[in-house]
Amino acid sequence: MTDQPIYSHTDLKNEIYRLQGLEREKGLELKQRFSSPGAIFSSIFSLFSGNDHADAKDGGIFKQDFLGVLSRFALPFTLNRTLFKNSNFIVKALVGLVSQKASHFISEDSVEGVWDKAKGLFGKVTHLFDKSDKKTKPEVTSFRKIKKD
Template identity: 55%
Template structure:
């Protein structure tokens, strides 16, 4: 309600009206935070949005939670060491978004691929040379 204030009495009336609105809002907030279960539900809603089962911070596994901290920290300390505040903030935001794709399954998949590649290279390196039957067979 935008009431035009033209006189001092209009100003006093508007101040009184705003104080009543403030008191009503305070009573509404007290009613909302009156029990520990309501407070816990509000704090939980910060970390988990209703209707989206995999959107909350607490719904990630250990690798996802660690990557939310480690990924921006390591990027800012290594690749973007001399960067300014804005670049580091953008790196933090992008790496936070990217950390949602990091899970235990993705880490173990990459680990298995790297392990298979290394063992394949080591087997080729340590493989004994095959004998050449053309040289070893006597000619008649």
């Protein structure tokens, strides 16, 4: 690319020819890039993938586990349909951006950890209110009849 000033009619024509040639080159590159279904999918994957040296939380959506990918789409959709239902476009866009960033922290391991903590807390609460823990009479399992001789 040159930033030469255009002083005459011939300079303008030369610049037009240069730009038309550049347009043809870029058109051929695009045609090659989208020539087959495999090429289309690799182009789409390259849009979403991050650096090859990045961690899974810093990479694209295809470097996350199933729950991470699901949360990238489900979290903004759910928030915009429930909490921010009557909000304007800007608020919904901001919610989408923030929830996209937050979805990097949602993984199968983190959900499993939260689930285990919730089960433990629920177990403690039900243990406190369980009626069988109160003092009860011991059950008699068998009676022996004593014979008198």
